[in-house]
Amino acid sequence: MLNSSEKVNLSHIVSDRIKEYILEKDMREGDKLPSEKQLIDALGVSRTVVREALKSMEMLGIVKIKTGDGIYVGGPSLKPILEQVSFRWQQDERKMTELVKTRRILELGAVEMAIEHYDVACLDQMDEWNRRMAEKVDRGLPPIEEDLAFHETLFRATGNETYLELSGLISDFFLKIRTQHFDSVESSRKSVDEHQNVTDAIRAKDVARAKREMEIHLAPLQKFI
Amino acid sequence: MLNSSEKVNLSHIVSDRIKEYILEKDMREGDKLPSEKQLIDALGVSRTVVREALKSMEMLGIVKIKTGDGIYVGGPSLKPILEQVSFRWQQDERKMTELVKTRRILELGAVEMAIEHYDVACLDQMDEWNRRMAEKVDRGLPPIEEDLAFHETLFRATGNETYLELSGLISDFFLKIRTQHFDSVESSRKSVDEHQNVTDAIRAKDVARAKREMEIHLAPLQKFI
DNA sequence: TTGATTAAGTGGTCTGACCATTAGCGAAGC
DNA sequence: GCTTCGCTAATGGTCAGACCACTTAATCAA
Structure with missing residues (x-):
């Protein structure tokens, strides 16, 4: 059904899953997301995929990545x-x-x-x-x-x-x-x-x-x- | 203080470089960009960085990545x-x-x-x-x-x-x-x-x-x- | 109590490997 | 001559592991 027709990258899927996660948990700007490691374990994909998804979302301003700290939800912004x-x-x-x-x-x-x-x-x-x-x-x-x-x-x-x-x-x-x-x-x-x-x-x-x-x-x- | 180096990751730099490249060459929608390998050699960074930059740009619609084919310039549509x-x-x-x-x-x-x-x-x-x-x-x-x-x-x-x-x-x-x-x-x-x-x-x-x-x-x- | 040190956790980058898909081309068949 | 099939090389997709840089917080010393 869903998996048959659309040929999608894992990165896109992971990106969507993370967005769903934000919506489900009703997270707001500044809330902390699970770490890369946790996302890898939870989603069962490689670090590469998770990182590419996160990097994309960062460029869009959806999340904010802080080195050595963690991943946070970004604010609603037109800037990107x-x-x-x-x-x-x-x-x-x-x-x-x-x-x-x-x-x-x-x-x-x-x-x-x-x-x-x-x-x-x-x-x-x-x-x-x-x-x-x-x-x-x-x-x-x-x-x-x-x-x-x-x-x-x-x-x-x-x-x-x-x-x-x-x-x-x-x-x-x-x-x-x-x-x-x-x-x-x-x-x-x-x-x-x-x-x-x-x-x-x-x-x-x-x-x-x-x-x-x-x-x-x-x-x-x-x-x- | 303005110039106090914003700590930018390589992905962002590479992303900007590719955008500059598109502007310099005055490339239009559908034009083919250098392959990952060529970008790696030209920019002197790892594949990881290049891929993260490209994935981000793909999500933004700036480029369109076709598996087994290459990377193309995307259209100006903002909807995606x-x-x-x-x-x-x-x-x-x-x-x-x-x-x-x-x-x-x-x-x-x-x-x-x-x-x-x-x-x-x-x-x-x-x-x-x-x-x-x-x-x-x-x-x-x-x-x-x-x-x-x-x-x-x-x-x-x-x-x-x-x-x-x-x-x-x-x-x-x-x-x-x-x-x-x-x-x-x-x-x-x-x-x-x-x-x-x-x-x-x-x-x-x-x-x-x-x-x-x-x-x-x-x-x-x-x-x- | 305060300050410096250390250790653990996290993201950043690199490397090399293997798989999946595609375009291009040449050989086989019509 | 033209089409079709199948091969190959190039390219992107994914994975695993390693090491580095940064942040935080616990720890220890003054």
Whole structure:
């Protein structure tokens, strides 16, 4: 029945068995799985097979392997998948337009969700990053890391881990553009002010205004390409 | 501290090297990669390491291993990965909530971009899928594939390949949920009508109305969890 | 009590062997 | 000439055992 048609690797079978095990035991992130040795004995296969299955699951983020310690259940994460998506984006300048538009949607969505979730700590941190950004601008330096951190914190302010992962991936691609964007002190100062406007609007829980401010902030990026 | 060597195992390094190789050679789906033996000699590591790297990449769909034949570059489809990873998301309430909210943002953004891009062919195709959906509902069947296709076509209508990939990823996850959502004929019919309203609004280039209709369409999903 | 040492357990890597499957090719048959 | 069969070499699949590196915790010494 099951064993007749599908020609499957033992690794796949073992991988499925381990996944079933996680579900059956209702294990959560950080819970410890049986050791390699125990899995070998329990499943009756060679170490090779067990290891290949575990390595695969590790790449997918399903489990986390700690040398000399053991095997633990991983958290629910989009990261492994997203890494595969971006795997083919390498140095593809043509995709920039698409990425800019995608980022716009995500940033505007983040503003909306941030107001809904309203995490004061994150908002304070956004202010902090913006303060450091202004500081760096005053010293005539390009505030790349601070700008990145500001936006990442905004995504974190949504309280949505999945959204954070998704958006973070897109944002990272704009590192190169940022370098050129912050070439002049004026545009850098403008960015700082725009950030302030966005956070103010979020604090006021004014969705429409916050989105408008974010649109203004992102407008130069649209033209850039 | 950033560069403080992340202790990486050889499998990961080898995996990255192979990915680089694929990018450098600009290999496409179906192209043949060097055999295990060749990779072992070229990279100077043991067969164990190479195999673990390849097995992982196979699970991720990056490569396709054919016994007795060789190793081939895999396709860009993310579905196999999603199936591997998402098995635990369904029982993670928080993750579900995050996914639903993320999807809402993406669908609303898609509506906006679709109006901006305005691809008549795609709009016609959306109508076609909706027609088939209505047909299936009349026969008392759950129109899962048609619903999925409708939304995928909407994402395609944005003319944004990147957006299509990201959104499709999130959307696909709701397949199983759809099964339960279409349990009653009434809710299915309602979905068909809502689809129609969305496409009508897009055709009229009425962004506000189109978003409103999409909100209505997605509302039941929010409550579902 | 505290600190260093040690031992046991665990994952990381390597080696060599053998089995199973496949593609390619040449020989046999039509 | 063409097809078909069967062989062979190449390749991936699985196994066993060994040794190394790292972590943890028990042990011992100050």
